[in-house]
Every structure is written in C-alpha cells, then in structure tokens.
Amino acid sequence: MAHFTKYLISILIGTLCLLYVCDFIYTQVYLHSNPRNKLQYILNTTGEHFDTVFMGSSRVANHVDTKLFDSKSNSKTINLGVEGAGLNDNLLQLKLLISNNTISKVFLQIDTNFESDTPSNIAISEAMPFLNQNKIINNHIKTYLNNSTKLECIPFYRYAINDPKIGFREMFFSVFNKKPKTDPSIGFTPKLGNRRPLIQYKLPKAIKNKNSVLEEIIHICLKNKIRLITYISPYCSKIENRDYIAKLKTKIPNLIDLSKGYDDTLFFNCGHLNNEGAKIFTNNLYDVTKNKY
Amino acid sequence: MLFNSIDFAIFLPIIFVLYWFVTNKNLKLQNFLIVSASYLFYGWWDWRFLSLILFSTIVDYSIGILLSKENKKKNRLILLWVSILINLGFLGFFKYYNFFLDNFSTAFTFFGADIKTDSLNIILPVGISFYTFQTLSYTIDVYKRKLEPTKDFIAFSAFVSFFPQLVAGPIEKATNLLPQFYKKRTFESEKAIDGIHLILWGLFKKIVIADSCAIYVNEIFSNYESMNSLSLLLGAIYFAFQIYGDFSGYSDIAIGTSKLFGIDLMRNFAFPYFSRDIAEFWRRWHISLSTWFRDYLYIPLGGSKVSKLLSFRNIFIIFIVSGFWHGANWTFIIWGCLNAIYFIPLFLTKRNRNNLNIVSQGKIFPSFHELISMLTTFVLVSIGWIFFRADAISIAINYIKKLFSFNFDNGLQYLSIERYAPELMLLISCFILVEWHSRAQEHPFFGTWRNFKLISALVGLITLGVYSNVTDFIYFQF
Numbered sequence: 067m068a069h070f071t072k073y074l075i076s077i078l079i080g081t082l083c084l085l086y087v088c089d090f091i092y093t094q095v096y097l098h099s100n101p102r103n104k105l106q107y108i109l110n111t112t113g114e115h116f117d118t119v120f121m122g123s124s125r126v127a128n129h130v131d132t133k134l135f136d137s138k139s140n141s142k143t144i145n146l147g148v149e150g151a152g153l154n155d156n157l158l159q160l161k162l163l164i165s166n167n168t169i170s171k172v173f174l175q176i177d178t179n180f181e182s183d184t185p186s187n188i189a190i191s192e193a194m195p196f197l198n199q200n201k202i203i204n205n206h207i208k209t210y211l212n213n214s215t216k217l218e219c220i221p222f223y224r225y226a227i228n229d230p231k232i233g234f235r236e237m238f239f240s241v242f243n244k245k246p247k248t249d250p251s252i253g254f255t256p257k258l259g260n261r262r263p264l265i266q267y268k269l270p271k272a273i274k275n276k277n278s279v280l281e282e283i284i285h286i287c288l289k290n291k292i293r294l295i296t297y298i299s300p301y302c303s304k305i306e307n308r309d310y311i312a313k314l315k316t317k318i319p320n321l322i323d324l325s326k327g328y329d330d331t332l333f334f335n336c337g338h339l340n341n342e343g344a345k346i347f348t349n350n351l352y353d354v355t356k357n358k359y
Numbered sequence: 360m361l362f363n364s365i366d367f368a369i370f371l372p373i374i375f376v377l378y379w380f381v382t383n384k385n386l387k388l389q390n391f392l393i394v395s396a397s398y399l400f401y402g403w404w405d406w407r408f409l410s411l412i413l414f415s416t417i418v419d420y421s422i423g424i425l426l427s428k429e430n431k432k433k434n435r436l437i438l439l440w441v442s443i444l445i446n447l448g449f450l451g452f453f454k455y456y457n458f459f460l461d462n463f464s465t466a467f468t469f470f471g472a473d474i475k476t477d478s479l480n481i482i483l484p485v486g487i488s489f490y491t492f493q494t495l496s497y498t499i500d501v502y503k504r505k506l507e508p509t510k511d512f513i514a515f516s517a518f519v520s521f522f523p524q525l526v527a528g529p530i531e532k533a534t535n536l537l538p539q540f541y542k543k544r545t546f547e548s549e550k551a552i553d554g555i556h557l558i559l560w561g562l563f564k565k566i567v568i569a570d571s572c573a574i575y576v577n578e579i580f581s582n583y584e585s586m587n588s589l590s591l592l593l594g595a596i597y598f599a600f601q602i603y604g605d606f607s608g609y610s611d612i613a614i615g616t617s618k619l620f621g622i623d624l625m626r627n628f629a630f631p632y633f634s635r636d637i638a639e640f641w642r643r644w645h646i647s648l649s650t651w652f653r654d655y656l657y658i659p660l661g662g663s664k665v666s667k668l669l670s671f672r673n674i675f676i677i678f679i680v681s682g683f684w685h686g687a688n689w690t691f692i693i694w695g696c697l698n699a700i701y702f703i704p705l706f707l708t709k710r711n712r713n714n715l716n717i718v719s720q721g722k723i724f725p726s727f728h729e730l731i732s733m734l735t736t737f738v739l740v741s742i743g744w745i746f747f748r749a750d751a752i753s754i755a756i757n758y759i760k761k762l763f764s765f766n767f768d769n770g771l772q773y774l775s776i777e778r779y780a781p782e783l784m785l786l787i788s789c790f791i792l793v794e795w796h797s798r799a800q801e802h803p804f805f806g807t808w809r810n811f812k813l814i815s816a817l818v819g820l821i822t823l824g825v826y827s828n829v830t831d832f833i834y835f836q837f
Contacts, residue, residue, distance in 0.1 A: 235782075
C-alpha cells in the first residue's frame with residue numbers, strides 16, 4: 067500500500083504542478099500576445115482618442131462598416147460590437163476604454179438587450195485571463211460570478227471551463243500571432259449572402275421596467291463628457307411583436323429608430339443585414355446623426 | 360454519478376479507504392460496503408430505480424436457490440423462463456414499450472384501422488440493459504449447471520450492482536465475477552497502479568477525444584444539409600472516434616476502478632479500429648456484449664453448426680438483436696442488419712476467423728495489404744455508425760447520399776462552432792498513433808517512456824479536455 071500511496075501522491079502533486087504551470091503560461095500568452103478579440107484590443111490600447119465608438123452585439127459588428135463611417139465622418143471610428151454581447155458587456159468595454167483613452171461619442175445599439183443586465187458568457191470567457199491582473203475586470207465581473215473563489219484559487223480552472231473561447235486552440239493561435247478573422251481594431255464583420263427563407267423573429271411581448279446597466283452607461287458618459295447616441299438597428303419585415311420597439315422608445319426617449327425601411331433582400335437573416343445592407347445602413351446612420359450630434 | 364464528475368472524485372477515495380482500511384478484515388463487511396457504495400452510486404442518479412435492481416437481485420438469487428433444489432428438467436426450465444420473463448419484461452417495458460406501441464399503431468393505420476394509442480412518458484433506468492444481461496447470465500449458467508448457485512445474498516448483490524460496471528458494463532458473466540466476491544481480496548500495489556493508469560487513459564479518451572469529437576459531430580450532423588462531402592466525411596470519422604472514445608473510455612475507467620478494489624473485469628475493447636475485417640472488429644468491439652450474445656443466443660440457436668440457411672438466420676438474429684439492444688429505434692436495427700450483411704461474405708468464404716492475432720505484431724508499420732484491410736473495415740464500420748448516430752433512417756440515407764455526391768464546394772468549411780471542420784483530425788491522428796503503438800497492451804503507459812507518456816496524458820487532459828460542457832457517456836442511454 068505504501069508504494070501505491072507514494073505513486074498516487076506523486077501523480078496528484080504532478081497534476082497540481084502542471085495546473086499551475088499551464089495557468090501561468092496561458093495567462094502570460096494572453097497578456098503579451100497581439101489582441102485576437104475586442105476585449106484584448108481595448109486592454110492593449112492606451113493614450114488614444116476615439117471620435118466615435120460603436121457598441122452593441124452582432125447587430126453592430128455586422129451592420130456598421132467602420133471604414134465607411136470613418137471616411138464619411140472624417141473621424142477616428144471603432145466598432146466594438148461583439149456577437150452575443152449584452153449591455154453589461156458594453157459597460158465593461160466602456161469602463162476599460164476610458165481608463166486609458168478618451169472618447170467623444172458612443173453609439174449604443176439597443177434592442178432586446180435591454181432585457182438583460184448581466185454579462186454574457188462570451189464576455190466572461192474573454193475576460194478570464196485578466197481576472198487577477200486587471201482591477202476593473204475583477205471588480206466588474208466578480209459580482210456576477212457564483213464561482214469566483216474557484217476561478218481565482220484553483221489553477222487553470224478559469225481556462226478549463228471556458229475552453230471554447232480561451233482554451234488551447236486560442237492560446238496556440240495567440241502564441242503564433244495568428245491574425246483573427248476580424249481585425250479587432252476595425253471590428254466590422256459583414257455577413258455575406260441571404261439565408262432563405264427568412265425565419266420569423268419574435269421580439270418580447272413585455273418590456274422590463276428599467277435597465278440599471280444602461281443607467282450606469284448614461285451616468286459614465288455624462289461624467290466623462292461623452293456624447294451617448296442610442297439607436298436600434300433594422301429588422302426584416304417578418305418581425306413579430308413590433309410594438310416592443312414603441313415600448314422601448316418610451317423607456318429611452320432619445321432612441322433613434324432605424325428598425326424599419328430596409329428591403330428583405332438586404333438581410334442575411336431577420337436580425338442581421340448582409341454586406342450590402344450594412345453599407346446602406348452605415349450611410350443612413352451617418353446621415354441621420356451627422357447634424358444632430 | 361458520472362465517472363467524469365467531482366462527485367465521483369470524492370466518492371471513490373472514501374470508498375477505497377473504507378474498503379482497504381476499515382472493512383478489510385471481514386469479507387462479508389467488505390462485500391456489504393461494495394453493495395452500499397453501489398446503491399449510493401446508482402441512487403445518486405435516481406434512487407427510485409434502486410428498487411428495480413433490488414427486485415432483479417432477489418428474483419435471480421431466489422431462482423438460483425430453487426434451481427439448486429430442483430432436479431426435474433421441466434421444472435428447471437420453468438424457473439429459467441420465469442427469470443427470463445421477469446428480467447426481459449422490465450427491460451421491455453422501460454425500453455421498448457413506446458416503440459412497439461408506435462409501430463403497432465402505424466401498422467394498423469397503414470391497413471386502414473385507425474387506433475388510438477397513448478404512449479407513456481417512461482424514464483429509462485440507467486444501465487438496465489447491462490445489469491439485466493448480467494443477472495440473466497447467472498440464472499442461465501446455474502440452469503446449465505456451469506455454476507453453483509450462491510447462498511450468499513450479499514455477494515450476489517455485489518455481483519449484480521458492482522458500481523464500476525453497473526451502468527455501462529463490461530457485462531460480466533457470473534462465472535467470472537461472482538467467485539471473486541467469495542474470496543478475500545488482498546491489496547496489490549502493481550494492480551492498483553495499473554488501475555490508476557487505466558482510469559487516466561479512460562478519462563483521456565472520454566474528455567479529450569470523445570467530447571472534442573462530440574462538438575464537431577453535433578454541429579455536422581445537425582446541419583448535414585448545408586455541409587459538403589468533405590465535412591460529412593469528417594463528421595462520420597469524428598463520430599466513429601466519439602463513440603469509441605466515449606464507450607471504451609468508460610470501460611477503461613470501470614476496469615481500472617475495479618482493479619483498485621482487487622477485482623478483475625473482462626476487457627471490453629481491444630483496439631477495434633485496427634481490425635482487418637468485420638469479424639475481427641466484432642471480436643474487438645464491446646467484447647462483453649458480443650461474448651454474451653455468442654454464449655447465450657448464437658450457440659443455443661445452433662451457431663454455425665447447423666445448415667447454411669439456419670446459420671444465416673442465426674447471424675442475422677444476433678446482429679439484429681444486438682442493434683435492438685442498443686435502443687428502441689429502427690436506426691439501430693438497420694445498423695445491426697448492415698453489420699450482418701458485412702459479416703455474411705466472410706462467413707460464406709470461411710474467412711471470419713482469419714485474423715485472430717494482433718495486427719503487425721512486433722512491427723512498426725503495417726503492410727500495404729493490412730493497411731488497406733484496416734481502412735476498408737473502418738469505412739464499412741463508419742457507414743454503419745451514420746445509422747447509429749442519425750435520429751431517423753431517412754436522415755442517415757440522406758447523409759450518406761450527400762456524402763457520396765462528391766460535392767466539395769466551399770472546400771474546408773468553417774463551422775458555426777468557430778472551427779474549421781478538418782482541424783480535429785490533428786488530434787485524432789495523434790490518438791491513432793498512440794493507440795497503434797500500444798496495440799499489444801491495455802493502455803499506453805508501459806515501457807521505459809512510461810513517465811513521459813503519463814505526463815503527456817496529464818498535460819493533454821488539462822489543456823485539451825472539454826470541461827465547458829460535461830456530457831453523459833453515450834452508452835448510459837442504452
């Protein structure tokens with residue numbers, strides 16, 4: 067039994083050491099490699115001034131042609147839209163961005179994301195490597211995690227449970243500086259083609275009374291003299307419960323409603339414009355806002 | 360309780376310590392601990408179904424005792440059939456009730472008689488197919504006088520419910536497992552270390568290989584209509600490795616865990632994808648089930664020692680029953696038929712027992728002929744797996760049609776899981792090389808490079824394992 071116990075202990079100790087080593091290597095790689103996602107890009111950007119920052123979900127990432135907006139407005143623009151991101155993720159982005167940079171204008175896309183005030187799994191995953199290194203991330207995310215002690219104390223746990231986003235594959239590509247599919251410094255990821263038939267998209271019937279995260283974003287913008295422009299992106303004609311948008315406008319009086327007026331042929335699917343649609347939308351968004359703000 | 364869960368990681372050391380340090384002086388107490396631990400292990404999933412195991416145990420224990428007192432052939436046969444009917448009755452009700460009801464209803468509707476049926480919302484008790492076959496083996500062996508019936512109820516309960524193999528096998532024959540509960544077990548360090556190696560390798564196969572494959576397989580099979588032939592081919596290959604990693608991984612953990620308790624279970628997988636023909640594949644895949652069907656169904660039916668026609672019938676029966684054993688769906692029956700069709704030509708030409716040795720034993724590389732034979736067998740097996748994986752026969756047929764349409768539009772497809780379809784082949788290729796290197800052993804941790812291999816497996820488990828989505832073992836549903 068003594069021989070077996072010794073062997074078992076050596077395996078357990080070996081495993082623990084490997085966990086520490088892997089955690090250290092992964093963290094160092096993510097801290098020092100070229101950014102492969104928008105959160106890393108924000109963390110690596112210091113002393114910059116952005117004239118226009120677009121924030122939201124894939125309905126920003128796919129809809130706002132950054133270079134086109136840049137050339138039309140002759141200003142420095144970045145698209146921070148992330149697929150699946152909610153308002154809470156946008157709040158984190160804003161906090162991080164203004165900690166080392168300055169911003170003039172923020173365009174915030176609001177739709178059904180008004181219903182949620184917790185961070186998305188994507189944001190949590192992407193923030194994990196910086197959990198112990200960045201105070202803003204730590205303070206922001208910790209309140210929403212029910213396993214924060216495990217994440218902070220068990221080596222490699224944060225990478226293991228978030229393997230689709232920050233697992234071996236992502237770490238490997240970071241080591242070799244492989245360029246991501248979307249350049250995070252531009253951020254526009256157009257959808258190509260049309261998925262037919264367009265499947266009906268349902269908006270919620272009821273609306274939340276208020277979104278505390280949105281209120282915090284408004285407060286931060288006011289405090290930092292950032293002009294906040296809220297708008298809603300287009301949906302195709304096959305949308306159900308369209309009166310949700312009217313309800314949303316009562317909650318956010320300045321919301322610019324761009325949800326209508328786009329031909330179904332311009333959509334990749336009901337909630338996302340294709341490349342052609344994105345160009346028309348970007349032009350339209352610029353025209354609608356250029357004199358007002 | 361899942362082998363790949365924190366619960367099991369806490370449960371196992373506690374039982375291990377109690378087994379070797381507290382109850383080791385008393386065999387009965389040690390067996391009682393095994394039974395209690397097994398019931399706790401099973402009840403963790405759903406305690407209500409413990410009554411089924413207990414009932415099955417009492418029935419077969421009592422019938423064993425009655426068989427020992429009965430000498431009349433007719434009465435003995437009646438007792439045997441009571442056991443078979445009770446055991447298969449439970450299995451039939453929980454697993455096949457809705458299937459038969461739906462099919463009867465469809466058949467009557469087809470002939471113009473519209474009958475109303477209400478299917479029941481039945482939960483399939485985990486492992487019922489496995490422990491039912493195990494208890495049946497006991498009654499049949501006692502009936503055939505191959506085994507003395509036991510009077511030790513605790514030992515018999517331990518045999519029926521032994522937790523490492525309770526829910527997904529290997530399906531042990533009473534002649535192998537039951538006598539081990541009669542004898543005092545002594546701790547052997549080397550055996551226990553071997554057990555740890557098997558557990559480690561089983562976890563690697565499950566968490567690294569099977570679960571990684573599952574991500575791609577789910578994506579490709581769910582969207583097969585938009586996939587090109589290359590992605591569909593990869594989907595089929597990945598599923599072949601998913602099911603192998605999943606099930607053989609479970610078996611390795613079960614065998615390894617048993618070794619920690621001084622109990623030897625039979626080998627369940629012997630590198631089946633290095634088989635040179637389908638007959639060899641079935642000698643290497645789910646060995647305990649194949650052996651069970653051979654001993655308790657094929658041979659009693661006459662096996663191959665009857666006319667050609669009856670032999671064909673016997674071959675079809677065991678493959679179809681084997682398919683049906685896996686699940687109440689026509690896809691499994693077609694899968695069984697397909698394997699019978701693969702097997703028949705070998706049987707006709709008397710080549711079904713050609714490849715009994717380990718392929719390329721003592722050599723580094725296989726010969727060209729061996730390589731082609733292995734690839735051909737793998738292709739045939741993988742086509743069968745498409746039926747096994749698909750939700751309906753029509754889906755499997757469409758999948759195969761699209762696969763052989765040789766449409767390579769879009770080249771290497773980028774999947775919505777944010778990975779290119781062929782990426783996983785890198786991991787699969789490394790896995791094949793490791794398996795090839797250790798094909799004469801039970802696991803790769805042997806020889807002078809043992810520690811290096813162990814560390815590599817641990818690093819692989821840590822960095823390549825899928826922990827974001829902990830999944831059940833596939834064979835739990837059977």
